[in-house]
Amino acid sequence: RSVILGAFVVLTIALVPFAVPAPEEMLFELIRVHSLRPPDGDLQLAGRLREMFTARTLDITVLVVVALPFSMVGPSRQLARVALLGVGLLSAAFMLTPAWWNQYDAALAPFMALLLGTSAHAVVTRIGARGWIVAAVALVWITFRHIELAVQRPPSQVDQQALADSLPPNACAFEVFELVLRDEGPPLEPPILIDSYGQALRDGARAEKRFPSANELFASEASQVTYRTQLGACDAVRTGWRGDWQLNAASKALLQERFEARGEGVWVKTGAR
Numbered sequence: 001r002s003v004i005l006g007a008f009v010v011l012t013i014a015l016v017p018f019a020v021p022a023p024e025e026m027l028f029e030l031i032r033v034h035s036l037r038p039p040d041g042d043l044q045l046a047g048r049l050r051e052m053f054t055a056r057t058l059d060i061t062v063l064v065v066v067a068l069p070f071s072m073v074g075p076s077r078q079l080a081r082v083a084l085l086g087v088g089l090l091s092a093a094f095m096l097t098p099a100w101w102n103q104y105d106a107a108l109a110p111f112m113a114l115l116l117g118t119s120a121h122a123v124v125t126r127i128g129a130r131g132w133i134v135a136a137v138a139l140v141w142i143t144f145r146h147i148e149l150a151v152q153r154p155p156s157q158v159d160q161q162a163l164a165d166s167l168p169p170n171a172c173a174f175e176v177f178e179l180v181l182r183d184e185g186p187p188l189e190p191p192i193l194i195d196s197y198g199q200a201l202r203d204g205a206r207a208e209k210r211f212p213s214a215n216e217l218f219a220s221e222a223s224q225v226t227y228r229t230q231l232g233a234c235d236a237v238r239t240g241w242r243g244d245w246q247l248n249a250a251s252k253a254l255l256q257e258r259f260e261a262r263g264e265g266v267w268v269k270t271g272a273r
Contacts, residue, residue, distance in 0.1 A: 028202075033202050033205040034097075038213050040099035041100045041101040048100055052091065052105040052108060057112075059141070059142060061112075074121055074122025074123075074126075075121065075125055079118055080114065080118035080119070087112065167236060167266065171234065172231075172233075173193070176193075178240075200223040202226075203226055206225075218246045221250070
């Protein structure tokens with residue numbers, strides 16, 4: 001009961017900053033936007049399961065499965081059961097949602113960590129000090145394994161830092177991290193381009209129409225309502241692959257009419273320095 005009460009308190013605290021100033025918008029984005037969201041990303045259930053449990057975290061999944069019997073009978077079994085329930089509910093949600101990208105599985109990490117932690121606690125309790133040796137070896141192995149995987153990632157074809165530094169002042173970017181790289185936020189005067197993907201989903205949901213795919217949503221005029229206003233408020237725009245994907249033909253024509261191409265997906269407003 002205390003765990004459930006704690007989860008309820010944490011959820012309430014997390015939602016209050018959004019519910020108090022804009023309760024209707026919060027409910028709209030939590031419920032309406034996601035209920036009308038078109039299929040996108042990995043549509044295959046097998047692919048989603050692979051990304052969640054084996055593609056990058058097979059070692060962690062194996063450890064959780066091996067240690068699960070210990071956590072279910074250990075002194076922290078109540079917490080372990082809540083964590084296992086969290087893994088089950090999130091996995092079911094990821095299987096049922098029409099759209100899914102592999103970064104969403106980060107939501108599983110806290111519950112997997114809880115399962116590993118409660119299992120380590122149970123092992124230490126059952127076999128004494130030697131359990132700490134087992135837990136430490138497992139932790140070191142996981143740490144170095146994932147450092148190795150990170151180092152082996154292929155380098156980006158584009159120097160993101162140099163590209164971010166080359167953006168003119170008052171620039172908007174369809175990938176906000178490019179502005180973060182230059183230690184700068186998006187223009188603070190509304191309208192603000194922050195989450196370009198989510199924004200298109202929100203505009204599409206306001207049209208009260210269900211689109212069969214994300215590509216068809218982005219090709220529609222319904223998804224471009226806010227983009228059109230934002231493009232006029234920016235002195236420069238870095239479209240990148242996201243802008244190429246999310247701007248429809250009419251919006252791209254407007255971009256070409258009002259901005260000059262500077263290469264690498266950077267557009268500067270005509271007449272701006």
